[in-house]
Amino acid sequence: MLSRLESYKLRQYGRDRWRACCPACGGTNGSKLSVGEGDSGAVLLRCWAGCEAEQVAHALGLELTDLFPPKLTHHSSGKPARRRMLSAGQALDLLDAEMTLAIVCSADMAAGKALDEPTRERLLKSAARVSMLKDEARA
């Protein structure tokens, strides 16, 4: 990451803190991009002109996911590292399935059909599952 920013007037100005020109909007004019390292080892990007971290990553030929370490650990907080149980792809597949259920139910309701009790319970479970997926993705 830092080696890619070297051509953008990268300079260090503190421990784990750098500044560079924003590759997404600034080119080589002005030092508008703050670069830092988060507690988890993730690269933190902040463009003062308002570019999203994703835009900056793309301008460097990287994906947003490249800014995060392969395995998140929490050394600084002292909490044990938690392993993800699902891959991002699996989480999205499950999310897709829950969304399909919601669409089917709303189509039934739009057609004037009342949802029966088991379906309502299934929908509540679906909401709980999506909430679990959110926690999982942030783990």
Ligand SMILES: [Zn+2]
């Ligand atoms: Zn920018």
